[in-house]
Amino acid sequence: MTNLLIKEILALPPESQDVTVRGWVRTKRETKNLVFIEVNDGSGFNGIQCTFDRGNSLGDALSAALGAVNTGCSLEVRGKLVPSPASGQAVEVAAVDMTIIGDAPAEAAGDIPAYPLQKKRHSLEFLREIAHLRARTNTFGAAARVRSRLGFAVHQFFQERGFQYLNTPLITASDAEGAGAMFQVTTLDLDALAKSGKVPDYSRDFFGKRAFLTVSGQLEAETYATALTRVYTFGPTFRAENSNTTRHLAEFWMIEPEAAFARLEDNMALAEDFLKYLFTTALRDCAADLAFFDAHVEKGIIDTLKSVIDSKFVHMTYTDAVTELEKATGFEFKPYWGCDLQSEHERFLTEKLIKGPVILTDYPKEIKAFYMKMNDDDKTVRAMDVLVPRLGEIIGGSEREENLQRLERRLGELGLDAANYGWYLDLRRYGTVPHSGFGMGFERLIQYVTGMANIRDVIPYPRAVGQAEF
Numbered sequence: 001m002t003n004l005l006i007k008e009i010l011a012l013p014p015e016s017q018d019v020t021v022r023g024w025v026r027t028k029r030e031t032k033n034l035v036f037i038e039v040n041d042g043s044g045f046n047g048i049q050c051t052f053d054r055g056n057s058l059g060d061a062l063s064a065a066l067g068a069v070n071t072g073c074s075l076e077v078r079g080k081l082v083p084s085p086a087s088g089q090a091v092e093v094a095a096v097d098m099t100i101i102g103d104a105p106a107e108a109a110g111d112i113p114a115y116p117l118q119k120k121r122h123s124l125e126f127l128r129e130i131a132h133l134r135a136r137t138n139t140f141g142a143a144a145r146v147r148s149r150l151g152f153a154v155h156q157f158f159q160e161r162g163f164q165y166l167n168t169p170l171i172t173a174s175d176a177e178g179a180g181a182m183f184q185v186t187t188l189d190l191d192a193l194a195k196s197g198k199v200p201d202y203s204r205d206f207f208g209k210r211a212f213l214t215v216s217g218q219l220e221a222e223t224y225a226t227a228l229t230r231v232y233t234f235g236p237t238f239r240a241e242n243s244n245t246t247r248h249l250a251e252f253w254m255i256e257p258e259a260a261f262a263r264l265e266d267n268m269a270l271a272e273d274f275l276k277y278l279f280t281t282a283l284r285d286c287a288a289d290l291a292f293f294d295a296h297v298e299k300g301i302i303d304t305l306k307s308v309i310d311s312k313f314v315h316m317t318y319t320d321a322v323t324e325l326e327k328a329t330g331f332e333f334k335p336y337w338g339c340d341l342q343s344e345h346e347r348f349l350t351e352k353l354i355k356g357p358v359i360l361t362d363y364p365k366e367i368k369a370f371y372m373k374m375n376d377d378d379k380t381v382r383a384m385d386v387l388v389p390r391l392g393e394i395i396g397g398s399e400r401e402e403n404l405q406r407l408e409r410r411l412g413e414l415g416l417d418a419a420n421y422g423w424y425l426d427l428r429r430y431g432t433v434p435h436s437g438f439g440m441g442f443e444r445l446i447q448y449v450t451g452m453a454n455i456r457d458v459i460p461y462p463r464a465v466g467q468a469e470f
Helices: 006-010 060-068 124-129 138-159 190-196 218-228 264-285 287-296 301-310 318-327 343-353 404-413 418-429 442-450
Strands: 018-030 034-040 048-053 074-083 091-102 211-213 230-238 251-260 314-317 358-364 380-388 392-399 435-441
Touching (some): 006 018, 006 048, 006 091, 034 074, 124 138, 138 230, 138 264, 138 287, 218 230, 218 251, 218 435, 251 264, 251 442, 264 287, 264 301, 264 380, 264 392, 264 435, 264 442, 287 301, 301 442, 318 343, 318 358, 343 358, 343 380, 343 392, 404 418, 435 442
Parallel strands (some): 048 091, 314 358
Antiparallel strands (some): 018 074, 034 048, 230 251, 358 380, 380 392, 392 435
């Protein structure tokens, strides 16, 4: 493509070269002799100022077109790139011609309502109602660019370390977490069955059995790790949890590496390197976007990311952490050994006690999944949670149980039918090896990097309880 993006035009030397700018109008202001139009195409945080000089005999057609320019309309502007006398920008376009490609009326015109993103501050709640347009705002444009860059960085990190990218199925008959919060997939006519009062016969369903949307690609990733040694998944996952909070989505993206011949200690080192790599990438390649988030969304996020990068992650057992928590006061939920730590507990550990990132290990088996390797005490498992300041848990993982008898016993303890995991148990029957992995919700990562308070604002079209618009 020969068309230059605005981000590329802004990087050109101001040598009075001819340029063509295409994008959407952010602002328009006028003086007696000049018309200033800021155009942004989303390629970067900054738009470019296009200046029209009425003293240069613009002509009737161009003057009329300038009068019709509104916030939100799409334009093509032609002119020369010149040094800008205004502060905060190195160059601008001395415009000589312009074409309005698509209008965006500031007031309702016939059956077309007014463009909803006029030049004023809009609440995030309002913008969620117009998710198809919100990417044109500074906040959501910046979030989309950070998400794009870090999505690519995920692949870079693992590819540089010998991991193979694996596409795991979205439709499955296995509950990887054993929690039961799964969306069912069926072609049966449920309305007709309900009217008839008959019990569904899933042998006549599309897959011949009950099927669901996946909650994790981990189990399938383990099968390929025991063939390719190092793999990772990065794709959508689904949880049918009735959690209408700022931290939960029904559809979200998960990053799940899995490595054969890796113990818990290897897993912790990989997780630490991974976060530092992603944060370093964000600070380097998304500087303008992060500066905006630091100034207007949550102050201090840049310093927080830098501090995590510069820290050596502290390792602490769950038992030691609970001992420290029991000494503290002021918690809404009282900590005790065996409890599932709350966000307030995790933040206390990272922000008050450790004053930096911490990896908790060796959790009680009762609060962790069936596949985690049991410790010799028969009470705890070789699990790990990575906690960071300002958020709490950002990564969860474990060393997997590679012993067939122990894994079968654990399935029985949890009341899970081993017949549903026959293929998974085969990994322990044939050439079993120690292996480890972790999972990180991509949206939680973007929340942390941008400071956005609601997870529904870091994914293009959020899916949550009672929300499936667009």
